[in-house]
Amino acid sequence: MRIVSGKYRGRRLQPPVNLPVRPTTDFAKEGLFNVLNNMVDYESLKVLDLFSGTGSIAFEFLSRGVKEVTAVDSNPRCIEFIRKTAAEFGETNLKPVKSSSFVFIKHMVFSFDLVFADPPYDLEGIESIPDLIFQSGLLVDEGLLVLEHSDSYKFEKHPYFTQHRNYGSVNFSFFINGNGGK
Numbered sequence: 001m002r003i004v005s006g007k008y009r010g011r012r013l014q015p016p017v018n019l020p021v022r023p024t025t026d027f028a029k030e031g032l033f034n035v036l037n038n039m040v041d042y043e044s045l046k047v048l049d050l051f052s053g054t055g056s057i058a059f060e061f062l063s064r065g066v067k068e069v070t071a072v073d074s075n076p077r078c079i080e081f082i083r084k085t086a087a088e089f090g091e092t093n094l095k096p097v098k099s100s101s102f103v104f105i106k107h108m109v110f111s112f113d114l115v116f117a118d119p120p121y122d123l124e125g126i127e128s129i130p131d132l133i134f135q136s137g138l139l140v141d142e143g144l145l146v147l148e149h150s151d152s153y154k155f156e157k158h159p160y161f162t163q164h165r166n167y168g169s170v171n172f173s174f175f176i177n178g179n180g181g182k
Helices: 026-037 056-063 076-089 101-107 126-136
Strands: 046-050 068-073 094-098 112-117 139-149 161-167 170-176
Touching: 026 056, 026 139, 026 161, 026 170, 046 056, 046 101, 056 068, 056 076, 056 094, 056 112, 068 076, 068 101, 076 094, 101 126, 112 126, 126 139, 126 170
Parallel strands: 046 068, 046 112, 068 094, 112 139
Antiparallel strands: 139 170, 161 170
């Protein structure tokens, strides 16, 4: 698993083999960030990475110069790995948080410009994540939600849905807060 672009380009993340994660493939990450390159100004973003796992997506955002990333995961070994990697990179704009992503969504009082959520594909309640995020006020007006999911889920009918991208077995659905139903 490697950082595909930016100041950390080519650096490898080497998580312990026993982490219970399914990292986003390099191919899918490249596709995702190619789409985001045309949608956002990285340097102005405050990003929330839910179900962060290895922190791979968080480090991609940081590599591109975002202001701040909050990485949330319930597994203490994942949070420990993210902290260790941030220290190795000398990265100070990353805030790892050990919490259930659902609990974090309910109790967070700050807003973000972009929320990336990569829940386990078999997670119960995955289809409720967009509504929970929009109802919680986690996104600023015109903020972007990117949800990674399997092809078992379809979000095209959601009022804030804007586009879907597929990279092999990885699917990304994009939503914009307040886009007035497309």
